[in-house]
Amino acid sequence: xxxxxxxxxxxxxxxxxxxxxxxxxxxxxxxxxxxxxxxxxxxxxxxxxxxxxxxxxxxxxxxxxxxxxxxxxxxxxxxxxxxxxxxxxxxxxxxxxxxxxxxxxxxxxxxx
Amino acid sequence: xxxxxxxxxxxxxxxxxxxxxxxxxxxxxxxxxxxxxxxxxxxxxxxxxxxxxxxxxxxxxxxxxxxxxxxxxxxxxxxxxxxxxxxxxxxxxxxxxxxxxxxxxxxxxxxxxx
Numbered sequence: 001x002x003x004x005x006x007x008x009x010x011x012x013x014x015x016x017x018x019x020x021x022x023x024x025x026x027x028x029x030x031x032x033x034x035x036x037x038x039x040x041x042x043x044x045x046x047x048x049x050x051x052x053x054x055x056x057x058x059x060x061x062x063x064x065x066x067x068x069x070x071x072x073x074x075x076x077x078x079x080x081x082x083x084x085x086x087x088x089x090x091x092x093x094x095x096x097x098x099x100x101x102x103x104x105x106x107x108x109x110x111x112x
Numbered sequence: 113x114x115x116x117x118x119x120x121x122x123x124x125x126x127x128x129x130x131x132x133x134x135x136x137x138x139x140x141x142x143x144x145x146x147x148x149x150x151x152x153x154x155x156x157x158x159x160x161x162x163x164x165x166x167x168x169x170x171x172x173x174x175x176x177x178x179x180x181x182x183x184x185x186x187x188x189x190x191x192x193x194x195x196x197x198x199x200x201x202x203x204x205x206x207x208x209x210x211x212x213x214x215x216x217x218x219x220x221x222x223x224x225x226x
Contacts (some may be wrong), residue, residue, distance in 0.1 A: 004155075033213075040121060042202060042216040043156075058213070090155055099144050099163075099206045101214060103155030 002027045006091050006104035013078075013085075013111055021076045021107045023091035030096045032074035036060060037088040037106075046089075049074055050096070078109060086111045114139040114205045116186075118217035126225045131175075131190040133220050135203035138184065145186040146204040146214065147177055156202065162186060173197070198224045 004025045013019045025032065031050050035043040045058030049068040063082025068074055074093075078085045088108050092101040119134040137143055144163050148156040160171025167179045173196075177188045186203060200221045204214040 040218055042218040045213055048213060099214065100158055100161060105155045106153070
């Protein structure tokens with residue numbers, strides 16, 4: 001079945017550590033996205049990529065980094081520069097020009 | 113920039129009663145509007161979308177929404193609530209085809225009373 005796979009589902013880290021969240025899709029979608037979800041704030045866009053080897057900052061990119069070396073993969077690194085990293089992170093993809101996002105099941109990051 | 117406002121962060125309905133979730137948009141161009149649903153600890157799933165065709169849009173699970181330009185609204189309704197409708201609902205807007213990005217509202221949590 002086609003879909004988006006995020007891993008790990010739950011992740012704990014100590015302050016000062018970088019962590020990388022994985023996102024893989026087999027939908028052959030061109031565009032991929034990372035959103036952060038906090039209670040009562042909806043979803044906020046971190047980074048997005050429309051094609052391989054290209055990506056753009058979203059509304060809250062500070063303290064995060066991404067890469068897009070393959071069409072299927074769009075990993076997100078939460079760096080130690082992110083001041084409040086505890087959140088639910090959602091990866092999504094879409095066909096070019098569609099606007100309909102397909103979401104993974106999310107990764108919940110907790111900083112101890 | 114486009115944005116949406118969802119009125120009411122929590123809605124409680126009785127099983128069998130009408131579900132009404134409110135969304136107002138702000139966009140400088142004719143918008144593309146979406147409703148998504150999220151069950152606990154899961155990703156979001158598309159319920160329905162408006163892309164400038166019919167103003168009354170039917171989606172999955174018996175939901176529908178009506179685009180009203182004069183009111184800049186895109187409210188979501190379901191005539192009869194079911195226990196399985198308990199979830200969080202998000203309205204979103206895009207300026208497609210010029211923009212891939214969606215801007216989401218803060219969400220409305222629906223609880224269904226037996």
